[in-house]
Amino acid sequence: MQPTTHAEQHGNKHEIRNVTIILTVLTLLELSLGFAMMKMADGSTAKISTKIAIIILMLAKAYYIVGYFMHLKHEIRNLIMTIVVPLTLFIWFIIAFLGDGESYKNLRNTYDAHKKAVSTQKVEVKKEVKEVHVDDAKH
Amino acid sequence: MSTPTTAAVPTKWWSGGRSPFNVEYGKLMMWYFLMSDAFTFGAFLIAYGTIRFSSTSWPNPNEVFQSYPGMSEGTSAPLVFVSIMTFILIISSVTMVLAVRAGQEMKKNKVVLNLILTIIGGLAFLSCQAWEWTHLHHEGAWWGSNPFLNEDGTQSSTNFTNFFFTITGFHGFHVFSGVIINIIMLIMTLNNVFEKRGHYLMIEKAGLYWHFVDLVWVFVFTCFYLI
Numbered sequence: 001m002q003p004t005t006h007a008e009q010h011g012n013k014h015e016i017r018n019v020t021i022i023l024t025v026l027t028l029l030e031l032s033l034g035f036a037m038m039k040m041a042d043g044s045t046a047k048i049s050t051k052i053a054i055i056i057l058m059l060a061k062a063y064y065i066v067g068y069f070m071h072l073k074h075e076i077r078n079l080i081m082t083i084v085v086p087l088t089l090f091i092w093f094i095i096a097f098l099g100d101g102e103s104y105k106n107l108r109n110t111y112d113a114h115k116k117a118v119s120t121q122k123v124e125v126k127k128e129v130k131e132v133h134v135d136d137a138k139h
Numbered sequence: 140m141s142t143p144t145t146a147a148v149p150t151k152w153w154s155g156g157r158s159p160f161n162v163e164y165g166k167l168m169m170w171y172f173l174m175s176d177a178f179t180f181g182a183f184l185i186a187y188g189t190i191r192f193s194s195t196s197w198p199n200p201n202e203v204f205q206s207y208p209g210m211s212e213g214t215s216a217p218l219v220f221v222s223i224m225t226f227i228l229i230i231s232s233v234t235m236v237l238a239v240r241a242g243q244e245m246k247k248n249k250v251v252l253n254l255i256l257t258i259i260g261g262l263a264f265l266s267c268q269a270w271e272w273t274h275l276h277h278e279g280a281w282w283g284s285n286p287f288l289n290e291d292g293t294q295s296s297t298n299f300t301n302f303f304f305t306i307t308g309f310h311g312f313h314v315f316s317g318v319i320i321n322i323i324m325l326i327m328t329l330n331n332v333f334e335k336r337g338h339y340l341m342i343e344k345a346g347l348y349w350h351f352v353d354l355v356w357v358f359v360f361t362c363f364y365l366i
Contacts, residue, residue, distance in 0.1 A: 016240070020233050027225055034218050034365045038201050042290050051366045058361040062354055069236050069350045079160040083170055090181055097185045101192030109195065119195040122292040 019068045169344045187302040196289035224267045231260025232353040239346040242339025254325045261318040
């Protein structure tokens with residue numbers, strides 16, 4: 001076996017630094033979206049679009065880690081394909097299973113009266129919190 | 140995607156002949172192992188997503204994960220602690236890249252330094268996770284017990300904690316094995332094993348595993364803490 005000589009890598013010394021900066025910026029963007037999302041109403045269009053934006057940023061981070069840190073982008077095409085093509089199964093995986101979950105929820109909430117009752121019944125607020133509210137009402 | 144110029148890349152030889160993928164055999168097998176591992180994590184995360192989609196409501200991560208060590212009572216700081224964990228892992232991934240590159244340049248001292256930094260990063264991440272698990276456990280969260288309510292104020296099932304502890308636990312186990320692998324790599328480097336062998340290819344394989352651990356955290360972090 002021959003030792004690897006990576007002559008081609010000496011040219012891109014800045015690559016590590018650049019990818020580090022990109023990953024940091026993407027993480028900060030994700031976090032700022034996460035903070036912005038806290039004020040949005042659950043199930044609103046704004047919140048769902050923010051979640052989609054976060055997922056896109058996540059995939060971008062995955063691309064930079066696999067492509068540059070794991071060096072896959074610089075491997076030959078055949079190797080890239082044997083890794084990436086099987087992973088496309090995930091596209092079906094995600095659509096099929098999440099769709100199934102959504103459908104199960106809708107079916108249960110439509111036809112299972114007990115389940116529907118349980119899933120909409122709010123839990124009593126804790127005692128201490130309640131007392132404070134009573135006090136507030138008195139004053 | 141640019142087509143790599145095969146002519147510029149030096150030929151890697153397998154004992155049976157020329158490598159069809161122009162990588163060392165062990166590295167290719169590491170890639171296939173990581174692919175199978177990706178499917179395992181993918182299955183976990185998709186199961187989590189399916190259950191979440193089939194639930195009418197789900198606990199709000201910003202209410203569940205809002206603590207950090209030494210914080211005062213009554214304050215809440217969502218996302219802060221987990222952001223620190225994320226950065227620790229990204230930085231340890233960077234030091235691993237530097238260790239791999241130093242290995243390709245046959246600079247033993249640089250390999251040793253960067254491996255030590257990577258190990259410290261891994262241990263720091265594991266400590267953070269240990270603290271978080273302990274904290275959640277004190278709040279009454281564990282497999283089969285969920286003290287948190289759903290976002291809309293309804294009773295939550297134990298699905299939330301079961302998935303959280305199983306998936307972050309499985310990832311934490313990977314980090315732990317990664318730290319052990321890196322410690323072995325450090326000992327081998329210090330014993331001049333790679334120096335005598337004439338190459339640091341083993342570090343590259345360990346590096347692939349370590350980056351994969353970081354990659355999985357990107358997904359776990361997004362799925363559990365952000366959305």
